[in-house]
Amino acid sequence: MKGRLFPSAMARLGIARLGIGRLAIQFGTLFALAMLAMGLVVFLVAQQRISRRIDDALEYHSAKYLAAEHGQVASSAVVAGRIEAWQRQKALSERTYILFAPDGRLMAGRLRIPPPPQGFSQVRYVSRAHVVHKGRALATRLPDGALFAVVQHSEAAESLQAMLPWMVLAIFACALLAGLAVTTLFARQTALRLAETQAAADAIARGDLSRRIATDRLDGMFAEQAASLNRMLDRMAELVNAQRQFSSALAHDLRTPLARLRGLLAAARPGDEAQSDGLIERAERECASVIAIFDALLRLAELESGRHPTAVAPLDLGHLVADVAETMEPVLADHGGTLRLTRLDDAVVRADAGLVNQLLVNLLENVATHTPPGTTATLRVERADTGAVVILADDGPGLGAADRSRVVRPFERGAESAGRRGSGLGLSIAQAILRFHGGTLALADNAPGLEVRMTFPG
Numbered sequence: 001m002k003g004r005l006f007p008s009a010m011a012r013l014g015i016a017r018l019g020i021g022r023l024a025i026q027f028g029t030l031f032a033l034a035m036l037a038m039g040l041v042v043f044l045v046a047q048q049r050i051s052r053r054i055d056d057a058l059e060y061h062s063a064k065y066l067a068a069e070h071g072q073v074a075s076s077a078v079v080a081g082r083i084e085a086w087q088r089q090k091a092l093s094e095r096t097y098i099l100f101a102p103d104g105r106l107m108a109g110r111l112r113i114p115p116p117p118q119g120f121s122q123v124r125y126v127s128r129a130h131v132v133h134k135g136r137a138l139a140t141r142l143p144d145g146a147l148f149a150v151v152q153h154s155e156a157a158e159s160l161q162a163m164l165p166w167m168v169l170a171i172f173a174c175a176l177l178a179g180l181a182v183t184t185l186f187a188r189q190t191a192l193r194l195a196e197t198q199a200a201a202d203a204i205a206r207g208d209l210s211r212r213i214a215t216d217r218l219d220g221m222f223a224e225q226a227a228s229l230n231r232m233l234d235r236m237a238e239l240v241n242a243q244r245q246f247s248s249a250l251a252h253d254l255r256t257p258l259a260r261l262r263g264l265l266a267a268a269r270p271g272d273e274a275q276s277d278g279l280i281e282r283a284e285r286e287c288a289s290v291i292a293i294f295d296a297l298l299r300l301a302e303l304e305s306g307r308h309p310t311a312v313a314p315l316d317l318g319h320l321v322a323d324v325a326e327t328m329e330p331v332l333a334d335h336g337g338t339l340r341l342t343r344l345d346d347a348v349v350r351a352d353a354g355l356v357n358q359l360l361v362n363l364l365e366n367v368a369t370h371t372p373p374g375t376t377a378t379l380r381v382e383r384a385d386t387g388a389v390v391i392l393a394d395d396g397p398g399l400g401a402a403d404r405s406r407v408v409r410p411f412e413r414g415a416e417s418a419g420r421r422g423s424g425l426g427l428s429i430a431q432a433i434l435r436f437h438g439g440t441l442a443l444a445d446n447a448p449g450l451e452v453r454m455t456f457p458g
Helices: 007-013 020-065 076-089 155-205 220-267 273-305 317-334 353-370 401-406 426-436
Strands: 095-100 106-108 119-126 132-141 147-153 312-316 338-344 348-352 376-384 387-394 440-445 450-457
Touching: 020 076, 020 095, 020 132, 020 147, 020 155, 076 095, 076 106, 155 220, 312 317, 312 353, 317 338, 317 348, 317 353, 317 376, 317 387, 348 353, 348 450, 353 376, 353 387, 353 426, 401 440, 426 440, 426 450
Parallel strands: 338 376
Antiparallel strands: 095 106, 095 147, 119 132, 132 147, 312 348, 376 387, 387 450, 440 450
C-alpha cells in the first residue's frame, strides 16, 4: 500500500543503525548533568541558608542576654545571673550560654571550652558521655572585660548538610536513568518516523516515483517534514515527466526535418545538375532548421542553468522597445500585420539588453508567424511599483486557457499553430529570459487575441 511501512521493512532498515543508543546516552547524560548542577545549586543554597539561620539565632540570643537593664549596660554580674536563671529553668536546649572572666576563667555556664575568639567561630566540646560535638559560637566582649559566648549545637544542621550530598547523588542517579529512558523512547520514536522517510526514499531510488511518505500517523515537525518531502517528490515527478515529454517532443521535432532531408537525398539523381542544385538548397534549409532547434535548446539550457554570459546594467526599457519595434515593424508588415507603440513610460531596470532584445524579437516573430494577415499588434511599457511591465497584445485568434498554460513548455504549440514550421521553443526561451532577470511571463486573453505581460523587477 502506498506510503505504508510493514514490520519486515522496518527490520530491513535496522533501527539500531540510526544511532538510538548513542543518542539516548548523549541526551540522557546531558539531562542528568543538568539535574546534578541543579542539585549542587540547591545544596549550596540550603547550606548557606542553614548557616545564616544559625548566625541569626546566635545574634538574637546574644542581644537578648546583653540587653541593657534600667538604662545601664549589662555587667558581667548581670549576665552571669541571667545564665544561672536560664540553667535553673531549662534542662535541655540546642543552645548554651557561657561567661568568661577577663583572665579566661569560667564565671557562668556548664560548657567547658576555651574562650572562643570574638565574633562567629566554630567550636568543639566534649559531652558528659565523652563524645566530641561541634558547635557554632558568637562571642562578645563586655565593657568590664568579660567575654560572653552563645554556643549553638550544630549536629542537626551538620546531619542535614551531610545528607544533602547523598540526596544530590540520588537525584543525579534518578535523573540519569529517567533521561536515558525518556531519550531512548524519544530516539526510538524518531527512528521509526525517519525509517518511513528512508523507506520511501529507497523506493523512489528503485524507480517508484509514486511512493510518498504517509502523514496520517505523524504530527508536529515530523508531519511538516513529511509534507515538505512529499511536495518535493511531487515536483521531482513533474520534472521527470516533463523530461520524458521533452525527449519525446524533441525526437518528434527532429524526426520531421531529418526525414525530409533523407527524402531529398534519396531523390537526387547523378548527372542532373539542375535538380541537384535545387535539392542541395532545400537540404541546406532542412539542416538549418535542425541547427536552429539545437541552438534554441542550447540557449534555453544556458538560461535555465544560469550559465549564460550576461552584461546586466541599467536599461531604459522604453528606448529598447522603441528600437525593437522599428526593426520588427517591416517583418510584421511582410506577413500582412501591423505593429504599433501605444505607451512608453520612463522605466529603467537592471537587465541584459541583448537578452531583452531577443525576448521581444522572439515574441514579435511569434505574432508574425502564428497570426493571420490583418492582425494588429501593440507594444507598451508601463512603470510599476516594483519595476516595469512590457505588454505585447494582438487581435489575432488567441489561445485557449489550457493552451496558455501549456505553450510555455518546450516544443508545445497552440492548436492554431500545429501545422506551421517552428521549433516550439520561442515562449520557453522568453520565459527563461524573464526568470533569468527575476521577472515573470504571463499570457492572458486579449478578447480577441493574446496578451503577453512581461514583468521586470526594478
